Amino acid sequence: MPRPHHRLVSTCVGTVTAGLLATGAALAAPDDEPARGSGTAFGAYLDYGPSGVARIPSLSRWLGGREIRVGHTYLPGDSWAGIEGRVPFLEDWARWRRAKEDRMFVLNVPLQARNEGRVPDWQVVQLIRAGAQGEYDRHFRRLAERLVELGVPDTVVVLGWEMNGTTYTHRCGPDPENWKAYWTRVVNTMRSVPGQRFKFDFTPNRGTDAIPWTRCYPGDDVVDVIGMDSYDQGPGRTFDDHVSQPYGLQQHVDFAKAHGKEISYPEWGLFRNGDNPEYVRRMLRWIDQHHPLYHTITDYCPHGVWQCKQNPKSSKAFRDALAEQGPVVVPTPVVPTPVVPTPVVPTPVVPTPVVPTPVVPTPDVPTPQVPTPQIPTPEVPTPPVPTPEVPTPPVPTPEVPSPTAPTPVAPEPEVSVPPVVPPAPTPEASPTPAPTQAVPDPAPTRPAPTPSQPPKPQPKPDPKPRPQQPVNSTQWCLPFDFGDWLSKLIGGQSLCIGLGFGWEGDSGFWPF
Incomplete structure (x- = not known):
């Protein structure tokens, strides 16, 4: 049984419906129609590198075979080398784009190096003015040449996106006039490269943000597409707020129409309000109504609906709206063909005699079982091996003989004997020379012992000296x-x- 307030709602709905039918105004407002998925080129940002290219077929299968026509990636803004396109993943995206004629390649290009470096406003002013004077022209010329070399001269370049905010170094707020001059210089530089057919997309954030984005618009001659990044966040709590707010979705559409430009939605998705299927349905209906050049949902958490599993309700709403239903197949009536029975002539079957094969019985010869003798394994006792004691020989200490100094023998004094008068000499006697005083041998010198070797013994003097x-x-x-x-x-x-x-x-x- 329905509750009272449910009955009241039913009564009101019935009354309003009757009134509409009576007045012939039975058509619903555009926002009340279900999103059907228009013919607008659709894509998703799945990753900046080769994995983003590889995931496109999987997203297509998830959408029941819906063709993904837009490939979307970003150049790194940490250095000028990245802004010049000297990154290998550009080749993967260019190869994907060239595979089909109706595909579109969307490339976000920063206007400054250190683009997410939290550069202060006074320094941003210096960088903007340097760009307006042409100091960075060579970087963007190299990027244009690289894109032409890769075979993607019709790339949609989202240049200096979200310039009305505070996140990026290429923001417009600190010096809007020189920022517009800088944008114009970059576009003219890239257009000067032979073979290019670029489209330049001017894409602010939805809402006022740090500065009204209309103050940063550089001019119709250097802008081909006017885009808008719109996530489920403030300003505004509801989708209706997103539409009607200053510099919101409606003003975006009106401004582009006034300047004769196509619109786009390079980034959109969930954010501050969690899993919000109403926002997804309303955004897809808005896209159906205004036919942008392309739109790409940001598909990673918390924004996404396919790779991010924390938004199941929004994921279902997105898939229901964009899944390919396929063409309606009208069944062709089948006219039955009359079947004329063909008489069946039975073929006589001649039975083949079966000759039985005699079965010769095979006698069962018992196999004698020879017992395997068990040979006992003798236990060999392991004799204990004594550990020999190795005697430690005493190391003899060499005896160093103490040097003994030889004791010199002092010569004993000679005892003079009184001369004896000999008898008278005979003539044959030979003269004898006069005796001289005997000189005693000098005392031997005591040798000094050396520490390295024992002293050599000195010869002892002859105890019996012979006088000459x-x-x-x-x-x-x-x-x-x-x-x-x-x-x-x-x-x-x-x-x-x-x-x-x-x-x-x-x-x-x-x-x-």
């Missing part, structure tokens, strides 16, 4: 051996006798 016969002496010395004990007592081992002959002075020396 003095030269030209008047004594006659004869050696006598008295033995050791007597030699030590008398201190000598020779006996000398003095001779005198009475001439040659007192010596008594006989010259013969």
